[in-house]
Amino acid sequence: MATAEADMYVTINFEETELRLGLPGPTVPPPPLGSRTGAAGKRGFSETVDLKLNLSPSAKMDGCDPHGAAIKTANNACSNNDPAKPPAKAQVVGWPPIRSFRKNVMAVQKSSNDAQPSKKPAAATTTATPPPPAAFVKVSMDGAPYLRKVDLKLYNSYSDLSESLGKMFSSFTIGNCGPNGMKDFMSESKLVDILNGSEYVPSYEDKDGDWMLVGDVPWEMFVESCKRLRIMKGSEAIGLAPRAVEKCKSRS
Amino acid sequence: HLFIHSISIFQAVLIILHLSPFGSLLFSPFSSHLSSSSPIPHRERESFDSESLLSPFPQISSSGGISAMDRSPKRRSISPDDATRFPDEVLERVLALLDSPKDRSAVSLVCRDWYSAESWSRRHVFIGNCYSVSPEIVARRFPRIRSVTLKGKPRFSDFNLVPDNWGADVHSWLLVFASEYPFLEELRLKRMRVTDESLEFLALNFPNFRALSLLSCDGFSTGGLASVATHCKNLTELDIQENGIDDFGGEWLSCFPDNFNTLEVLNFSHLNTDVNPDVLERLVSRCRSLKVLKVNRSISLDCLQRLLVSAPQLTELGAGSFSQELTPRQHADLEHAFGLCKNLSVLTGLWEATAMNLSAVYPACSRLSFLNLSYTALQSQELASLLPHCPCLRRLWVLDSVGDKGLEAVGANCPSLEEIRVFPADPFDEDMINAVTESGIVAVSQGCPKLHYILYFCRQMTNAAVATVVRNCPDFTHFRLCIMNPGQPDHTTNQPMDEAFGSVVKTCKKLQRLSVSGLLTDLTFKYIGKYAKNMETLSVAFAGSSDLGMQYVMEGCSKLRKLEIRDCPFGNAALLSGLEKYESMRSLWMSACNVTMNGCRVLAREMPRLNVEVMKEEGSDDCKADKVYVYRTVAGPRRDAPPSVLTVSSL
Numbered sequence: 001m002a003t004a005e006a007d008m009y010v011t012i013n014f015e016e017t018e019l020r021l022g023l024p025g026p027t028v029p030p031p032p033l034g035s036r037t038g039a040a041g042k043r044g045f046s047e048t049v050d051l052k053l054n055l056s057p058s059a060k061m062d063g064c065d066p067h068g069a070a071i072k073t074a075n076n077a078c079s080n081n082d083p084a085k086p087p088a089k090a091q092v093v094g095w096p097p098i099r100s101f102r103k104n105v106m107a108v109q110k111s112s113n114d115a116q117p118s119k120k121p122a123a124a125t126t127t128a129t130p131p132p133p134a135a136f137v138k139v140s141m142d143g144a145p146y147l148r149k150v151d152l153k154l155y156n157s158y159s160d161l162s163e164s165l166g167k168m169f170s171s172f173t174i175g176n177c178g179p180n181g182m183k184d185f186m187s188e189s190k191l192v193d194i195l196n197g198s199e200y201v202p203s204y205e206d207k208d209g210d211w212m213l214v215g216d217v218p219w220e221m222f223v224e225s226c227k228r229l230r231i232m233k234g235s236e237a238i239g240l241a242p243r244a245v246e247k248c249k250s251r252s
Numbered sequence: 253h254l255f256i257h258s259i260s261i262f263q264a265v266l267i268i269l270h271l272s273p274f275g276s277l278l279f280s281p282f283s284s285h286l287s288s289s290s291p292i293p294h295r296e297r298e299s300f301d302s303e304s305l306l307s308p309f310p311q312i313s314s315s316g317g318i319s320a321m322d323r324s325p326k327r328r329s330i331s332p333d334d335a336t337r338f339p340d341e342v343l344e345r346v347l348a349l350l351d352s353p354k355d356r357s358a359v360s361l362v363c364r365d366w367y368s369a370e371s372w373s374r375r376h377v378f379i380g381n382c383y384s385v386s387p388e389i390v391a392r393r394f395p396r397i398r399s400v401t402l403k404g405k406p407r408f409s410d411f412n413l414v415p416d417n418w419g420a421d422v423h424s425w426l427l428v429f430a431s432e433y434p435f436l437e438e439l440r441l442k443r444m445r446v447t448d449e450s451l452e453f454l455a456l457n458f459p460n461f462r463a464l465s466l467l468s469c470d471g472f473s474t475g476g477l478a479s480v481a482t483h484c485k486n487l488t489e490l491d492i493q494e495n496g497i498d499d500f501g502g503e504w505l506s507c508f509p510d511n512f513n514t515l516e517v518l519n520f521s522h523l524n525t526d527v528n529p530d531v532l533e534r535l536v537s538r539c540r541s542l543k544v545l546k547v548n549r550s551i552s553l554d555c556l557q558r559l560l561v562s563a564p565q566l567t568e569l570g571a572g573s574f575s576q577e578l579t580p581r582q583h584a585d586l587e588h589a590f591g592l593c594k595n596l597s598v599l600t601g602l603w604e605a606t607a608m609n610l611s612a613v614y615p616a617c618s619r620l621s622f623l624n625l626s627y628t629a630l631q632s633q634e635l636a637s638l639l640p641h642c643p644c645l646r647r648l649w650v651l652d653s654v655g656d657k658g659l660e661a662v663g664a665n666c667p668s669l670e671e672i673r674v675f676p677a678d679p680f681d682e683d684m685i686n687a688v689t690e691s692g693i694v695a696v697s698q699g700c701p702k703l704h705y706i707l708y709f710c711r712q713m714t715n716a717a718v719a720t721v722v723r724n725c726p727d728f729t730h731f732r733l734c735i736m737n738p739g740q741p742d743h744t745t746n747q748p749m750d751e752a753f754g755s756v757v758k759t760c761k762k763l764q765r766l767s768v769s770g771l772l773t774d775l776t777f778k779y780i781g782k783y784a785k786n787m788e789t790l791s792v793a794f795a796g797s798s799d800l801g802m803q804y805v806m807e808g809c810s811k812l813r814k815l816e817i818r819d820c821p822f823g824n825a826a827l828l829s830g831l832e833k834y835e836s837m838r839s840l841w842m843s844a845c846n847v848t849m850n851g852c853r854v855l856a857r858e859m860p861r862l863n864v865e866v867m868k869e870e871g872s873d874d875c876k877a878d879k880v881y882v883y884r885t886v887a888g889p890r891r892d893a894p895p896s897v898l899t900v901s902s903l
Contacts, residue, residue, distance in 0.1 A: 094411030094818075095793070096679050096709060096736045099468075101494055101522060102626070103679065209501070 135223055141169045141200070141231035152223045158215055165202070169231060204229045340369055348373035372396060379403065380838050382420055382444065383863065386887040387428035399438035399463075400429070406841050406881055408816060409443060410468060413843060413879070415867065417894045421445040421471075423453070424892075430457045438463040438489075445469065451476030455483035463489035463517070473498035474523065481507035488541075489517035502527030502550070508535055515539040519546040521570040521601055526550040537562040546570025549603050553578060553586055560589035568598035571613070574628075575604035583612055591615035600624035607634040614641045622647040626675045632657035639665035647671040652688045652709060659692035663699025671705035671730075672696055679709070679736060690717035697724035704762075705730040712743045713770060718752035728760040732767035738794035738819070741771040748772055754779035757787075767791040777801035781808025789814040802826035806833050816841040824851030827880070831855065834862050839883040847877045852900040855882065863889055864900040 135152040148168050155161045202214040206225040214222070214229070347369050350356055353376075360370040376399040379385060390397075404420025406413075422444045429436050436458045446469045454461065461484050466472075474497070480490065481504055505520075505527045515535070520527070527550060536542060536559050543566060545559065551572040560566070578586065586609075590596075593616045602610070605628045617623075620642045625635070626649040635650065635658040645666045650658065652674050662672065674688055690713050697703060703725040713735050722728060733752075741748055749770035757763060757779050766787055768776060772795035780790070781804035788811050796802065802822040805812070806829045814837065823846035834840060834855075849866065856864040867879040889899040 092738065092819075094408065094413045095738065096676065096734055097408075097411050097791075097793075098676065098679050098709075099410050099494065100412070102675060 135226075137204075137226055137228045139165065139168070139229040139231065142233045144169055150229070152226060157219055158222075162202070165229075165231070200231050200233060202229060202231050340365065343369040344373045348375075353378055375399060376438075377401070381883050381885075382422075382425070383887065383890055384838070384883060384885045387425045387432075389886060391428055391432035395432075397433050398436060398460075399440075400425075400433075400436065401440040401442075402444060403442045404444035406816070406839065407443070407814075408818065408841055408843070413818070415894065415896050416470075418867075418897060419445065419890065419892050419894065421447075421450075421892065423447065423450045426450055426453055426457075434458065435460045437461060438465075440465040440467075441469055442467045443469065445471040446476070447471045448473055448476035448479065452479040452483075455479045460486065462486050462514075463491075465489060465491040465493075466495055467491075467493045469495045470497065474500045474502070474504045474525070478504035478507045481505065482509075485509075485512070486514055487512075488514050490515065491517055491519040491544075492523065493519060494522050497523070499523055499525045501525050505535070506531045513538040513540065516541045517544040518542065519544065519570065521546040521548050521572075523548050524550075529555040533558055533562065539563075540565075542566065544568040544598075546601060547572045549573035552576055553582065553609070557582075557586045557589045560593055564592035565595060566593055567595050568600075569593070569596055569616075570601035571599065571605075572601050573603040573605075574601065574609050575606065576609070578609060578612075583609075586612040587615055594619070596620060598622040598624075601627065603627045605630075607631075607637070610634065610638060614638075617641040619644055621645065624649045626651055626673065629653040629677050630658070631655070632661065636661035636665075642666070643668075645669055647705075649673040649675070651675050651677040653677040654688075656688055656692035656695065659688060660695040663695040663697075666700055668702060669696070669700040670702050672700075672703065673705075673707040674709060675707075676709040676736065687711055690714050693717065694720050694724075697721040701725060702727070704728050707732040707734075709734045709736060711736055712740070713749065713752065714742045714744050715747065715749060715751040715755075716744075718749075719755040722756050722759040726759050727762060728756065729762050730765040731756050731760065731763060732765065732791070733769055734767065735770040738769075739771045748775070750775040750779070754783075757783035761786065763787050765789040768795055769793060770795075773797045774801040774804070777804040781805050784809055786811055788812060790816075792817045792820055794819045796820045796822060799823055799826040799829070803829040806830035813838045815839075817843070817845060819844040821846055823847055824854070827851050827855060828858075831858055834859060834882055835884045837884065839881065841879075841881055842877075843879040845880075847880050848875050849877050849900070850875065852877050852880060856900045861885065865890070865893070866898045866900055867896055868898065 136149050137152060139148045139150055150161070150164065150168075152161070155164065203211050204214050204222070204226045205211055205228045207227060211230070217225070343365065347356075347359060347366070350359065350370075350373075356370055356374060360367045371394055373396070374394045375397060377390060377394055377397050378401045379390070380403050382402050382404045402422065402425065404422075405418055408414060409418065420443065422441060430453070434457070437460050439454065439461075440463075444466075446466060451472055454464070456479075464480060464484075464487070472495075477490075477492065480487065502523075502525050508515075512535075516539070518535075518539075527548070529551060532547070532551070533555065536545065542563050545563065545566055546568070547556070547559070547570055549572055551559075553572075553574065553576040556572055556574075560569075576582075590613050596616045597619055599613060599616070599620055599622070602625060605625075607630070610630075617638075618641070621644055623642060623645060629651050630638075630653060632655045635654045639645070639661055642665075646668055648662065648666065648669060648671070650662075650673075654661075659674070662669065674692070676687070688708070688710050690710070693706070693708055693710075694717050697720065701724060704727045706721075706728065707730075710733075713733065718733070722731075735749070742752075749768075750773055752770070753766070753768050753772070753776045756766065763784055763786060766780070766784065766789070768791070774797045777796060777800070780787070784790075785808075787809050790805065790809070790812065792815075799822055801820070802817070803826055805815070806826075812833065818841075820842075822842065826845075827842065827847050828851065830840065852864050852866055855862065861884060862882055863885050865881045866877045867881070869878045872878050889901075890897070893899060
């Protein structure tokens with residue numbers, strides 16, 4: 001038992017100094033022992049949390065060991081009666097057993113069916129065309145160990161997007177975003193900081209395969225043309241910066 | 253000489269009997285292997301397991317070493333003393349006409365000569381688990397292969413239960429094939445890792461390559477497809493389905509040379525980016541033998557209409573998103589185009605099809621045998637309007653948005669229906685009204701007595717309903733019921749669903765595949781072990797009360813080949829109850845059960861010809877075996893396992 005306690009003790013200490021990605025501020029409660037931490041393995045379509053359910057009435061742990069007793073029981077996330085559903089629905093990994101390409105399609109269908117009235121004559125001018133599918137793009141950050149994916153359709157502006165990306169990659173900060181969101185980012189003084197290599201710069205690959213600086217075009221146009229995002233080190237963005245500087249000059 | 257395309261093993265034996273005095277001695281063992289002679293269509297080939305590579309050959313030593321029989325089969329010359337011997341060349345000629353892998357496996361066990369002749373005449377090999385054998389062993393065993401089907405990751409990788417870097421990379425196979433099978437023509441992969449580098453290697457090293465099919469594979473991008481299009485001069489089939497790939501644009505389609513015209517099958521329905529419609533139209537009009545065309549969502553209805561006009565010979569169509577606003581003129585044109593397609597038997601795609609647009613397909617539906625509506629959330633009325641146009645329907649896939657009423661329409665309009673799959677439109681929406689219930693499936697079973705395949709996702713079910721369904725349709729071969737809330741009982745009686753599955757296994761003698769769900773005790777498994785004597789595949793989740801459950805199955809199900817279990821209270825005793833069984837199975841998967849590392853070690857020690865692999869999860873205890881994957885192999889432990897996959901040895 002001594003080893004068990006020692007192990008626990010070591011674990012607790014480790015958590016205090018654990019490096020994590022996330023905004024500074026009040027810490028989110030650490031994940032329970034035994035559940036998946038970090039981004040090991042794929043996520044399903046919705047953010048999923050691994051839960052182990054003990055549902056059979058007489059389910060027993062095959063006597064494993066003391067500190068192994070932490071096979072978590074689900075916090076009723078799957079129960080229909082639970083009034084306090086967490087905002088991001090906690091679900092069991094890989095359940096129900098549906099392939100991920102079916103899940104994406106369903107989400108699109110739902111939104112397009114909600115928007116569409118049931119019967120319309122073909123000549124009607126007011127029928128909404130089904131909205132285009134969700135615009136998932138990969139987001140990579142130089143130096144980060146894994147990529148993320150975001151659905152650009154969920155955001156309404158550059159500042160929404162930057163806030164969300166900021167949460168995902170804590171060392172990525174846009175700095176002051178005025179009413180124009182990322183456009184302010186490109187004031188000359190900021191760029192100088194970039195060129196010193198001290199900042200991260202969001203860039204994206206557009207439909208033509210070119211890498212562009214985020215923030216140049218109106219938001220809707222950006223969503224249409226963005227294929228993937230890359231948050232690059234300022235020092236690498238030098239090739240992109242001159243265009244932006246020129247733009248700033250022409251604007252001011 | 254023999255000009256027949258393919259023959260049954262019975263006919264092969266008859267021919268040989270006429271020509272050999274030995275024939276009469278060999279005749280009797282084959283009476284149990286009579287089979288039909290029709291060539292196996294591509295889809296069904298996959299359900300056969302090639303036992304040749306792993307059959308209980310008496311000479312294979314317990315250490316898994318290669319026996320004398322596995323050496324490259326020698327060709328024997330005919331000597332005058334061998335007047336009573338049967339000439340190899342004729343034997344090979346006859347055996348070459350056998351198609352069925354099961355027949356071929358039987359043939360190879362007769363005697364050394366037949367083993368050798370069968371090996372030389374085999375053209376297609378099916379490998380259900382890429383780690384059960386090595387490419388070198390395959391090449392030695394079958395020197396003249398032209399077509400390979402390979403499956404890799406365990407099925408639960410489809411549901412994110414297997415780490416990304418698990419393995420099943422095809423490249424090492426391609427390297428061996430390049431030297432041993434340079435004339436390889438066909439490669440069909442399922443759940444394998446395929447990189448662009450591998451696709452380029454394939455395209456450049458196999459001059460006769462004709463058919464590539466990738467199902468649920470990952471690791472490649474459209475760049476890899478570009479290599480294939482550019483270099484495979486004789487390509488007849490390019491079938492890219494349900495894969496996790498990087499989409500860098502549709503330029504790959506433009507890589508087919510201008511004079512390229514041999515394509516018969518083109519499926520890019522799950523690629524997300526735009527392809528150039530002009531390029532597609534030109535390609536389709538050049539390829540006069542094109543039979544299967546499944547386009548992705550970027551193809552507009554205008555383009556689709558032109559494609560159909562230029563390729564009315566299509567037998568299978570994936571119709572893209574089908575979501576454009578059509579003027580009456582356009583609608584009429586589209587309808588006319590569909591009317592030209594007299595041979596259409598499969599219709600799929602239709603991602604955002606509206607009821608209005610869907611009516612354009614009616615003229616092509618009269619011979620439709622498979623309709624896949626599982627991407628479009630139709631309502632019951634819409635389905636009810638469509639079905640009367642499809643009198644020959646044998647297979648139907650829908651979303652549960654059609655509701656019980658939609659399924660009643662199925663029962664009323666589809667007397668020939670053999671297979672139905674109902675997928676959930678929104679699996680995580682627990683407030684979903686109008687989803688299907690037990691009434692829906694009962695209605696289908698009442699109207700469709702030929703039903704033998706069902707996949708049904710629902711939120712409620714009763715024991716009585718299931719009993720009614722199997723009473724109406726006793727010929728089920730595949731019964732997959734998914735009650736989406738884990739551990740949910742019969743909603744009218746609050747009892748476990750044991751009796752439901754009991755009635756399935758008692759009534760359906762031909763049952764090959766079963767997936768269970770709902771609240772289940774060990775009694776379900778007692779029934780399964782006792783009655784499911786033909787069952788080959790069983791999937792279990794959140795079920796059972798104790799080790800007994802799994803023990804019943806391991807002891808009773810003599811034909812079991814694949815067993816996948818998650819989140820059940822089965823521990824080491826259960827695992828070890830199958831000790832004698834695992835070598836006759838393809839694989840066992842157990843995750844989030846109660847198996848420990850010690851249990852795995854005992855298994856590995858007792859059964860050295862199994863690979864016992866454990867995937868540990870972060871933060872779990874040292875002694876728990878979180879995910880266990882056990883499979884028979886003649887290739888020894890994996891050499892390419894990532895750090896997260898431990899091969900358990902007996903040490």
